[in-house]
Amino acid sequence: MMNEQRFWHRLSGHFILAGGALILLALGQFQWGGVTETELAVATAVPTQPSLVEETGVETAVTPTPLPLIPIPVLNDSSLVPLPNPLTYQTKPPAHTFQMHEVARGETPNIIADKYGISADTLLGGNSWLSQESNQLQVGAQLIILPVDGVLHKVRAGETLESIAELYRVTPQAIIDYAPNNLEFPFYRLVPESELVVPGASIGQFFFTAPKSVATNAAGQPQWKVFGTGTYIWPSNGRCITQFYNGFHPAVDVSASEGSPVYASDTGTVTYASFAAGTYYDYGNLIVINHGNGFETFYAHLSSIGVFPGQTVTQGDLIGFTGNTGRSSGPHIHFEIRDNDFRTNPLDRLGGGYQNCS
Ligand SMILES: [Zn+2]
Numbered sequence: 097m098m099n100e101q102r103f104w105h106r107l108s109g110h111f112i113l114a115g116g117a118l119i120l121l122a123l124g125q126f127q128w129g130g131v132t133e134t135e136l137a138v139a140t141a142v143p144t145q146p147s148l149v150e151e152t153g154v155e156t157a158v159t160p161t162p163l164p165l166i167p168i169p170v171l172n173d174s175s176l177v178p179l180p181n182p183l184t185y186q187t188k189p190p191a192h193t194f195q196m197h198e199v200a201r202g203e204t205p206n207i208i209a210d211k212y213g214i215s216a217d218t219l220l221g222g223n224s225w226l227s228q229e230s231n232q233l234q235v236g237a238q239l240i241i242l243p244v245d246g247v248l249h250k251v252r253a254g255e256t257l258e259s260i261a262e263l264y265r266v267t268p269q270a271i272i273d274y275a276p277n278n279l280e281f282p283f284y285r286l287v288p289e290s291e292l293v294v295p296g297a298s299i300g301q302f303f304f305t306a307p308k309s310v311a312t313n314a315a316g317q318p319q320w321k322v323f324g325t326g327t328y329i330w331p332s333n334g335r336c337i338t339q340f341y342n343g344f345h346p347a348v349d350v351s352a353s354e355g356s357p358v359y360a361s362d363t364g365t366v367t368y369a370s371f372a373a374g375t376y377y378d379y380g381n382l383i384v385i386n387h388g389n390g391f392e393t394f395y396a397h398l399s400s401i402g403v404f405p406g407q408t409v410t411q412g413d414l415i416g417f418t419g420n421t422g423r424s425s426g427p428h429i430h431f432e433i434r435d436n437d438f439r440t441n442p443l444d445r446l447g448g449g450y451q452n453c454s
Pocket of ligand 1 (some may be wrong): 111339349429430
């Protein structure tokens with residue numbers, strides 16, 4: 097196979113490089129300044145020719161300055177290669193070509209994602225800085241459009257292919273199989289600071305912590321960047337309740353056909369906007385909005401999500417569409433209002449009448 101040939105070719109290269117470096121070190125007579133890079137490559141790559149080594153020795157004798165140590169190639173690490181150096185193993189960095197998108201007025205994450213046939217999650221996956229921004233998607237912002245659904249991950253020191261795969265709950269093979277990542281058989285070495293596309297991953301699985309306060313008012317009380325009004329509007333157009341609030345179901349379920357609009361019940365900051373993995377699986381696609389006044393609202397079982405974690409929304413904004421994801425027996429919205437983590441009866445705060453469809 098091609099890969100294996102390359103591997104053996106590389107491996108023999110290592111032994112030659114290592115041998116050359118060791119011989120030079122042992123002689124203690126090598127001087128960097130006196131040798132050009134080309135000569136160095138020859139001297140290290142062909143250690144069995146004694147004439148070249150001796151030549152180096154002669155030059156050293158002429159200039160008796162202290163000698164810098166030659167870096168010895170690292171051969172036995174399994175995860176990270178040192179930064180590029182002429183004497184060390186050369187690993188090809190990833191070679192990505194990404195389309196860019198400039199955000200236009202009125203564009204939502206869903207509109208942009210649809211344009212390129214990717215999910216709104218992937219928009220966040222390619223531009224993780226969006227999750228740290230508390231502002232709306234800014235007009236004029238440049239977004240990376242990943243060619244496949246996933247996350248663009250920056251490799252940090254100490255990370256391995258396995259640790260990255262585990263972080264996103266994908267298999268290492270999925271990362272290897274994505275050709276532009278340039279991960280080569282058999283070591284699949286990672287280049288620090290390079291960026292890997294992790295197909296199938298979602299950055300939305302990480303909770304975003306809403307800013308607690310940005311300033312204090314005249315009375316010294318904390319001021320949120322975005323405050324709720326303290327009033328709550330219905331998250332859906334329909335008011336047909338299929339399941340009421342009780343101890344086992346601390347929410348209301350409102351019937352809605354698949355793909356009906358879902359609105360922000362009050363102004364706030366989106367703190368979660370993704371499929372609710374792990375113990376939250378039941379919620380399916382979930383949006384959580386923190387209203388900055390101790391209250392949060394939860395919108396579950398959505399078919400699609402139109403907001404990012406960190407985005408601020410105003411009461412009545414369209415944030416997604418109803419669906420049947422997670423533990424759900426038909427399209428509806430599961431809606432919670434939490435008061436400092438206590439799940440209250442939403443009907444105590446939602447104005448207007450409703451129908452009993454239970
Ligand atoms: Zn429910």
